[in-house]
Amino acid sequence: MHRVVQRRQLSPNVTLLEVEAARIAQIRRPGQFVIVRLGGNAERIPLTIADANPAEGTITLVIQAVGKSTRELVALQPGQAIQDIAGPLGHPTEQIDSGHAVCVGGGVGTAVVHPIAQGLHHKGLKVTSIIGGRSREWVIFEQELRALGDVLVCTDDGSYGRKGFVTDALKDLLSTAGADIVYAVGPVPMMRAVATLTRPLKVRTIVSLNPVMVDGTGMCGGCRVSVGAETRFACVDGPEFDGHLVDFDELMDRLGTYREFEQRAAQCPDGPCRIGLTAPAAT
Amino acid sequence: MSSSLSPRERMKLDRQKMPEQDPAARARNFAEVNLGFPEQMALIEAERCLQCKDPRCIKGCPVNVKIPRFIELMTEGNIAAAAQSLLGDNSLPGVTGRVCPQETQCEIECIRGNKGMPVGIGYLERYVADWARNHRDQLATTKAPPTGRRVVVVGSGPSGLTAAGELVRLGHDVTIYEALHKPGGVLVYGIPEFRLPKKIVEQEVERLQADGVKIECNVVVGRTYALQELREQFDAVFIANGAGLPVFMNVPGENLKGVYSANEYLTRVNLMAAYEFPRADTPVLVGRRVAVVGGGNVAMDAVRTARRLGAEQALIIYRRTKAEMPARVEEIHHAEEEGIHFEFLTAPVEVLGNEKRWVRGLKCVRMKLGEPDASGRARPEPIPGAELIVDCDVVVVAIGTRANPLLTSTCPDLKLNPHGNIVVDEQGMTSLPGVFAGGDIVRGAATVILAMGDGKRAARAIDAWLAAKPHATTSA
Numbered sequence: 220m221h222r223v224v225q226r227r228q229l230s231p232n233v234t235l236l237e238v239e240a241a242r243i244a245q246i247r248r249p250g251q252f253v254i255v256r257l258g259g260n261a262e263r264i265p266l267t268i269a270d271a272n273p274a275e276g277t278i279t280l281v282i283q284a285v286g287k288s289t290r291e292l293v294a295l296q297p298g299q300a301i302q303d304i305a306g307p308l309g310h311p312t313e314q315i316d317s318g319h320a321v322c323v324g325g326g327v328g329t330a331v332v333h334p335i336a337q338g339l340h341h342k343g344l345k346v347t348s349i350i351g352g353r354s355r356e357w358v359i360f361e362q363e364l365r366a367l368g369d370v371l372v373c374t375d376d377g378s379y380g381r382k383g384f385v386t387d388a389l390k391d392l393l394s395t396a397g398a399d400i401v402y403a404v405g406p407v408p409m410m411r412a413v414a415t416l417t418r419p420l421k422v423r424t425i426v427s428l429n430p431v432m433v434d435g436t437g438m439c440g441g442c443r444v445s446v447g448a449e450t451r452f453a454c455v456d457g458p459e460f461d462g463h464l465v466d467f468d469e470l471m472d473r474l475g476t477y478r479e480f481e482q483r484a485a486q487c488p489d490g491p492c493r494i495g496l497t498a499p500a501a502t
Numbered sequence: 503m504s505s506s507l508s509p510r511e512r513m514k515l516d517r518q519k520m521p522e523q524d525p526a527a528r529a530r531n532f533a534e535v536n537l538g539f540p541e542q543m544a545l546i547e548a549e550r551c552l553q554c555k556d557p558r559c560i561k562g563c564p565v566n567v568k569i570p571r572f573i574e575l576m577t578e579g580n581i582a583a584a585a586q587s588l589l590g591d592n593s594l595p596g597v598t599g600r601v602c603p604q605e606t607q608c609e610i611e612c613i614r615g616n617k618g619m620p621v622g623i624g625y626l627e628r629y630v631a632d633w634a635r636n637h638r639d640q641l642a643t644t645k646a647p648p649t650g651r652r653v654v655v656v657g658s659g660p661s662g663l664t665a666a667g668e669l670v671r672l673g674h675d676v677t678i679y680e681a682l683h684k685p686g687g688v689l690v691y692g693i694p695e696f697r698l699p700k701k702i703v704e705q706e707v708e709r710l711q712a713d714g715v716k717i718e719c720n721v722v723v724g725r726t727y728a729l730q731e732l733r734e735q736f737d738a739v740f741i742a743n744g745a746g747l748p749v750f751m752n753v754p755g756e757n758l759k760g761v762y763s764a765n766e767y768l769t770r771v772n773l774m775a776a777y778e779f780p781r782a783d784t785p786v787l788v789g790r791r792v793a794v795v796g797g798g799n800v801a802m803d804a805v806r807t808a809r810r811l812g813a814e815q816a817l818i819i820y821r822r823t824k825a826e827m828p829a830r831v832e833e834i835h836h837a838e839e840e841g842i843h844f845e846f847l848t849a850p851v852e853v854l855g856n857e858k859r860w861v862r863g864l865k866c867v868r869m870k871l872g873e874p875d876a877s878g879r880a881r882p883e884p885i886p887g888a889e890l891i892v893d894c895d896v897v898v899v900a901i902g903t904r905a906n907p908l909l910t911s912t913c914p915d916l917k918l919n920p921h922g923n924i925v926v927d928e929q930g931m932t933s934l935p936g937v938f939a940g941g942d943i944v945r946g947a948a949t950v951i952l953a954m955g956d957g958k959r960a961a962r963a964i965d966a967w968l969a970a971k972p973h974a975t976t977s978a
């Protein structure tokens with residue numbers, strides 16, 4: 220059992236949970252994630268380790284409530300517990316030794332980019348973060364990232380920082396200061412847009428992929444993604460890959476596999492509701 | 503039932519037929535297919551055994567269970583002693599009695615098979631095991647005094663569970679690290695409820711815990727702990743992490759929505775209870791027509807699961823013929839009874855999708871059998887131009903699994919064979935002193951009983967190795 224020791228609302232739908240996981244707190248490295256299962260008949264879902272406190276034996280999870288499992292997790296109050304946390308999983312972030320790194324975070328991806336920026340900063344790199352959200356209240360982790368370097372904020376409605384997408388800010392930055400490496404974490408369309416922007420400039424771009432996972436140990440293959448000509452399992456070969464080689468269309472498409480189920484789960488959480496569901500191709 | 507039948511009388515007894523759920527009903531539920539012998543039938547079946555002087559069945563059994571002995575004790579009315587004898591040879595008889603391919607192991611050797619049907623050894627094993635599970639208090643357990651030695655077992659499949667049980671009885675302090683949130687390995691995530699009820703595995707795990715085995719789930723060795731750390735913290739290590747890496751077909755369209763590996767499909771349904779969605783949170787695509795590619799036990803389990811989930815048609819696509827199918831005969835027979843369709847001599851070459859990238863069919867080529875290959879089975883060869891399209895909306899790929907490199911890739915000193923399996927000596931020891939391995943990670947995808955046999959042998963070898971090793975040092 221992993222007790223929640225702290226809970227903080229970061230934006231209207233993003234919540235920070237600090238939970239006990241002593242071993243993981245000690246050894247996790249930037250870029251790694253855990254598989255979390257609340258208990259009972261709950262799903263196993265992957266969440267990035269946004270931060271860790273080895274002295275206290277806790278890790279920080281930053282969770283965007285998008286469906287049943289994440290909503291149940293963010294409803295946890297301090298003192299309540301998560302039954303299963305396995306990890307740290309995945310490869311740590313590939314880091315360069317010197318130069319200028321640009322970390323681009325969209326939405327909850329900003330929380331995922333944070334440990335990466337932290338790692339780079341501790342290595343002595345110059346770090347610039349570009350983060351975005353719908354409007355001011357959706358921007359998260361700004362202060363934490365400011366402690367590590369420059370931060371450029373973009374909002375869709377212009378209510379805070381620059382009006383526009385993170386890619387607009389990135390484009391300008393690349394043409395002025397330039398970058399040795401770009402890390403992009405966020406919704407698939409954002410990561411694809413970043414990769415499209417950096418590809419002709421030949422700026423190495425690392426993206427953190429979020430396919431549907433089950434075990435997180437390479438056993439099911441459900442998390443497979445196409446990178447270059449190869450099929451890779453994101454949980455063990457990733458989750459970070461060369462953004463210039465990733466087939467984002469396929470990823471986006473596969474993420475929609477369970478859309479109908481997710482809508483139903485959202486509608487009838489505990490019901491004995493037993494509507495038969497078939498693969499959409501058959502209907 | 504008296505035990506004084508003459509051989510002639512024994513020979514007159516017919517093999518008892520396992521009571522089963524009706525095929526039409528069971529094709530739509532997840533309850534166990536075989537219902538088990540009632541006492542009367544078990545005793546008649548036991549009387550069929552001739553108590554051979556030179557019993558061939560024992561040699562057929564990969565762990566040499568003293569088969570006629572436990573059967574004899576049954577006929578003497580001493581079921582507790584029968585259980586004691588069986589458990590002495592095989593620590594998970596309730597599992598093997600249900601999933602062993604008896605027809606190619608003990609029963610094929612049974613002398614009664616020369617004329618008529620062999621003794622139903624698997625059914626009797628299951629009967630005795632089920633009795634034992636419900637009468638633990640009547641069974642004596644012996645446990646050696648504590649040795650003060652700590653052994654860690656990686657993986658809680660049949661190999662790890664067997665080794666742990668054996669080691670704890672030898673007096674060692676045993677911890678199992680399991681990557682998933684529930685112990686049991688393939689027995690809980692792969693083999694479905696209708697063949698092996700989860701409760702049986704749970705009870706076996708509880709018994710081990712009662713004997714003192716500590717089980718820690720959610721520990722992924724190679725990630726949560728490095729193997730080297732385990733070597734420093736424990737006196738010996740047994741690696742039994744299975745061969746869980748799914749093999750895909752490597753054909754176009756395999757990443758369309760609706761294509762599963764058998765591991766994913768079965769894990770969603772068994773471990774995560776997706777058949778209860780939305781009461782369980784994990785979903786699985788049901789499919790109207792589900793095509794399962796492969797011919798082994800895994801394929802049979804997947805296709806019968808598809809049927810139970812509600813598929814109108816569930817079919818097997820296999821590139822050889824029924825005779826070459828590696829699945830247990832009983833599973834093939836049960837599948838046929840449940841209305842599973844078989845396409846033999848058929849191999850997929852492409853998964854076809856609709857405009858929304860959902861699976862709509864499998865493009866296949868017809869095969870013919872050619873010369874025998876390395877496995878001794880006839881090699882299937884495509885018939886040029888003989889293509890066909892199998893309509894389906896879900897495809898499950900069950901063409902095998904390989905060693906998962908997650909753990910082994912983190913310890914370069916551990917010697918592997920070219921397939922990625924761990925290399926061990928006759929004692930089950932790896933290239934690293936004090937590190938033993940067994941089960942599928944050594945053999946490649948094999949069987950429950952072989953995995954258990956490895957666990958038992960390794961436990962004894964670990965015991966001997968520890969006895970020869972001075973106390974209070976840690977291996978490095």
Ligand SMILES: Cc1cc2nc3c(=O)[nH]c(=O)nc-3n(C[C@H](O)[C@H](O)[C@H](O)COP(=O)(O)OP(=O)(O)OC[C@H]3O[C@@H](n4cnc5c(N)ncnc54)[C@H](O)[C@@H]3O)c2cc1C
Nearest residue numbers: 264265266267282283286287288289429430431432474481
């Ligand atoms: C390596 C990795 C790291 C992640 N880190 C974070 C994080 O730090 N914070 C965060 O809020 N989210 C993170 N995610 C995404 C998070 O796992 C999903 O949002 C969550 O599983 C959704 O579950 P749900 O039941 O709440 O929503 P659902 O209603 O079930 O699904 C909503 C959407 O989430 C995705 N999803 C559903 N099930 C899974 C699953 N088992 N695995 C992955 N994605 C799924 C699908 O795209 C789906 O359309 C990460 C994903 C991956 C793969």
Ligand SMILES: Cc1cc2nc3c(=O)[nH]c(=O)nc-3n(C[C@H](O)[C@H](O)[C@H](O)COP(=O)(O)OP(=O)(O)OC[C@H]3O[C@@H](n4cnc5c(N)ncnc54)[C@H](O)[C@@H]3O)c2cc1C
Nearest residue numbers: 657659660661681687688692723744941942948949950953
């Ligand atoms: C669907 C299916 C049906 C089958 N049917 C039959 C049958 O009818 N009869 C038969 O004899 N055999 C059958 N088999 C084969 C049989 O199940 C296997 O040979 C057997 O389970 C192997 O046992 P094992 O202990 O070596 O590994 P497994 O049972 O695979 O267990 C390995 C365990 O180790 C865990 N693990 C993996 N990596 C790590 C890690 N890094 N750290 C910690 N833990 C880890 C896994 O999660 C798993 O729990 C079937 C297999 C499948 C998949």
Ligand code: SF4
Nearest residue numbers: 551552554559612613
């Ligand atoms: S070979 Fe058959 S008849 Fe002979 S001892 Fe074994 S089970 Fe009994």
Ligand code: FES
Nearest residue numbers: 435437439440454
């Ligand atoms: S989540 Fe199962 S293999 Fe990656």
